[in-house]
Amino acid sequence: MIRLGDHLMIVPVVLPLFVGAVMLVLGGERSRNVNAALNVATTLALVAVGIALVREADASPTGVSGVYRLGGWPAPFAIVLVVDRLAALMVLLTSIVAVAAVVFSVVRWHRVGIFFHPLFQFLLMGINGAFLTGDLFNLFVFFEVLLAASYGLALHGSGSARIMAGMHYIVINLAASLLFLIGVSLIYGVCGTLNMADLAARIPSIHAENRALAEAGAGILSIAFLVKAGMWPLCFWLPATYAAAPPPVSAIFAILTKVGACIVLRLWLLLFGDAAGASAQFGGEWLLLGGMATVAFGAIGSLASQDMARLAAFSVLVSSGTVLAAIGMGQVGVTGAALFYLISSTLGLAAFFLLVELVERGREPGADVLAVTRELYGEEHELDESEEVGIAIPATMGMLGLTFIACALVISGLPPLSGFIAKFALLTSALNPQGVQGGTVSAAAWVFAVILILSGLAALIAMTRAGIRVFWASPDRAVPRVRLLEMAPVAILLLLCAMQTIQAGPILRFMQATAQSLHAPHDYIRAVLGPVVEGPNGATGGT
Amino acid sequence: METILALGIGVLAGSGVWLILRPRTFQVIVGLSLLSYAVNLFILAMGRLGSEVAPLLADRAAGDPAQYADPLPQALVLTAIVISFATTALFLVVLLASRGLTGTDHVDGREREP
Numbered sequence: 001m002i003r004l005g006d007h008l009m010i011v012p013v014v015l016p017l018f019v020g021a022v023m024l025v026l027g028g029e030r031s032r033n034v035n036a037a038l039n040v041a042t043t044l045a046l047v048a049v050g051i052a053l054v055r056e057a058d059a060s061p062t063g064v065s066g067v068y069r070l071g072g073w074p075a076p077f078a079i080v081l082v083v084d085r086l087a088a089l090m091v092l093l094t095s096i097v098a099v100a101a102v103v104f105s106v107v108r109w110h111r112v113g114i115f116f117h118p119l120f121q122f123l124l125m126g127i128n129g130a131f132l133t134g135d136l137f138n139l140f141v142f143f144e145v146l147l148a149a150s151y152g153l154a155l156h157g158s159g160s161a162r163i164m165a166g167m168h169y170i171v172i173n174l175a176a177s178l179l180f181l182i183g184v185s186l187i188y189g190v191c192g193t194l195n196m197a198d199l200a201a202r203i204p205s206i207h208a209e210n211r212a213l214a215e216a217g218a219g220i221l222s223i224a225f226l227v228k229a230g231m232w233p234l235c236f237w238l239p240a241t242y243a244a245a246p247p248p249v250s251a252i253f254a255i256l257t258k259v260g261a262c263i264v265l266r267l268w269l270l271l272f273g274d275a276a277g278a279s280a281q282f283g284g285e286w287l288l289l290g291g292m293a294t295v296a297f298g299a300i301g302s303l304a305s306q307d308m309a310r311l312a313a314f315s316v317l318v319s320s321g322t323v324l325a326a327i328g329m330g331q332v333g334v335t336g337a338a339l340f341y342l343i344s345s346t347l348g349l350a351a352f353f354l355l356v357e358l359v360e361r362g363r364e365p366g367a368d369v370l371a372v373t374r375e376l377y378g379e380e381h382e383l384d385e386s387e388e389v390g391i392a393i394p395a396t397m398g399m400l401g402l403t404f405i406a407c408a409l410v411i412s413g414l415p416p417l418s419g420f421i422a423k424f425a426l427l428t429s430a431l432n433p434q435g436v437q438g439g440t441v442s443a444a445a446w447v448f449a450v451i452l453i454l455s456g457l458a459a460l461i462a463m464t465r466a467g468i469r470v471f472w473a474s475p476d477r478a479v480p481r482v483r484l485l486e487m488a489p490v491a492i493l494l495l496l497c498a499m500q501t502i503q504a505g506p507i508l509r510f511m512q513a514t515a516q517s518l519h520a521p522h523d524y525i526r527a528v529l530g531p532v533v534e535g536p537n538g539a540t541g542g543t
Numbered sequence: 544m545e546t547i548l549a550l551g552i553g554v555l556a557g558s559g560v561w562l563i564l565r566p567r568t569f570q571v572i573v574g575l576s577l578l579s580y581a582v583n584l585f586i587l588a589m590g591r592l593g594s595e596v597a598p599l600l601a602d603r604a605a606g607d608p609a610q611y612a613d614p615l616p617q618a619l620v621l622t623a624i625v626i627s628f629a630t631t632a633l634f635l636v637v638l639l640a641s642r643g644l645t646g647t648d649h650v651d652g653r654e655r656e657p
Contacts, residue, residue: 151630151637160641160645163637163645164641168650170634171563185616
């Protein structure tokens with residue numbers, strides 16, 4: 001008999017589905033305000049559910065707080081949802097960013113097209129489902145749900161820039177979905193199961209002749225996730241799409257790259273962890289190298305970008321590359337620090353995407369290109385000096401400037417905000433593989449450390465330059481009209497970063513516990529498959 | 544039968560890949576459709592090939608699994624077909640919108656400079 005409280009773990013999937021359907025019935029145009037209220041209420045409820053799930057997962061000794069067997073079937077034969085620390089944490093993070101995005105959109109952006117709110121709910125359903133599911137094919141379905149919703153949201157508001165960027169986004173992701181299917185079916189053909197825990201139990205005992213096929217399947221599968229995570233060289237669609245999407249949508253899209261990274265993290269450690277026999281650590285070096293290349297590409301791109309939305313999009317690449325490279329290091333400490341970094345950078349980036357729109361609102365398009373040409377040709381002295389004297393900074397610009405500085409601190413990783421602690425934790429754990437006593441540091445760790453520091457420097461330079469250009473060096477700009485309701489989400493996201501700094505100790509301990517259970521997934525496998533883990537009978541699968 | 548199926552998948556996938564690398568949006572959407580056919584056949588093939596075998600066990604007798612077809616890939620294919628159909632329809636709408644807004648059917652929204 002299942003307790004009522006156990007149904008809490010399916011709420012993050014069912015609630016958005018239900019509310020989205022109700023919104024569709026209510027109609028897109030006519031009842032937009034009702035839909036907006038419903039959307040805010042639902043996302044707030046999801047935050048509460050997320051907090052409850054995180055508490056429950058943290059309190060349980062194994063880290064796996066519950067397995068939801070849909071239809072009551074025993075595990076390997078039907079779909080399961082699994083709540084462990086990582087899933088609960090990501091559901092909470094998603095709903096927090098969702099609240100910020102929805103509140104921001106209510107002032108203005110939900111009016112530029114129809115069906116913003118239902119699509120948003122379906123997107124949340126897909127993201128939460130992808131984090132919670134314990135079945136590979138079910139993961140595919142949730143992926144498609146979130147992608148289909150994201151296509152609609154990326155095109156929200158129409159316009160040729162969005163359509164052009166959106167078309168590339170859709171084609172890339174349709175192709176990636178096909179690769180996903182090929183990978184899943186290869187793995188099924190070799191292992192005879194699609195349940196993640198069952199797969200983890202069977203992979204160590206695959207026959208040698210089939211091992212290459214299973215690894216090829218996993219490799220193809222991972223490409224689908226890495227496209228989503230934006231790993232170089234699969235990331236060229238990302239900057240244009242994220243810069244062109246409406247700001248509240250870009251803010252929630254900051255989570256989408258993390259969906260890819262988190263699934264890679266879970267599947268890689270589950271299927272190819274230390275217990276995987278001959279396949280242990282399969283593909284780890286590719287994650288490491290690809291992650292570092294992504295960081296380099298993102299840093300160069302952010303230095304080269306002319307407008308702030310593109311700068312934010314390239315910062316997304318830097319952030320997801322850092323997480324991927326840290327996962328590829330394959331050490332418990334680095335993984336924990338990477339999770340801390342993931343939270344901090346996602347919050348910071350979401351705030352930055354929202355802020356960019358507020359700042360850009362007062363500027364005519366093309367002003368950035370003009371500013372650059374002015375710098376190049378040394379024309380900045382042509383301005384009338386007398387005008388600049390004695391202009392007080394308006395309060396709005398002051399607020400925007402302060403929040404911009406906070407965003408820059410989080411994203412580039414300077415003290416005192418959480419970005420610094422995240423990077424410090426990453427560096428410490430990468431350079432001290434055996435704890436503080438020392439031990440040999442691998443060459444990869446040194447390269448990782450150098451790239452991490454340089455990417456921070458690049459982000460700082462790019463952000464400083466953009467800040468100077470926007471806040472100081474534009475004499476004839478109109479002050480953007482900003483509502484309090486639009487400023488509040490940005491401020492809340494940044495306050496959460498500040499809270500993450502103050503509570504860094506407990507949060508880091510939680511992340512380390514998460515990383516430990518990810519690296520030693522026997523509790524996860526036992527929770528899903530029941531107390532008796534099956535032996536290697538039928539492990540070669542198929543018929 | 545294996546050879547025919549392998550050839551079929553290969554031809555479909557090859558044509559699909561060639562088409563999605565073409566510059567016109569219509570070629571891309573046809574390419575994606577061909578690729579999804581290839582992938583669907585591939586999923587079926589991963590359930591092992593066999594003709595005239597029942598997907599369910601007869602008369603509660605387990606017997607030899609080789610005598611039965613694997614029902615799971617068929618369920619997977621069904622889901623995959625529905626999803627790829629829906630996303631193709633969605634892409635078709637975007638394609639038309641792009642044609643209307645940019646006035647060209649090039650995937651980049653503008654013709655290459657001569």
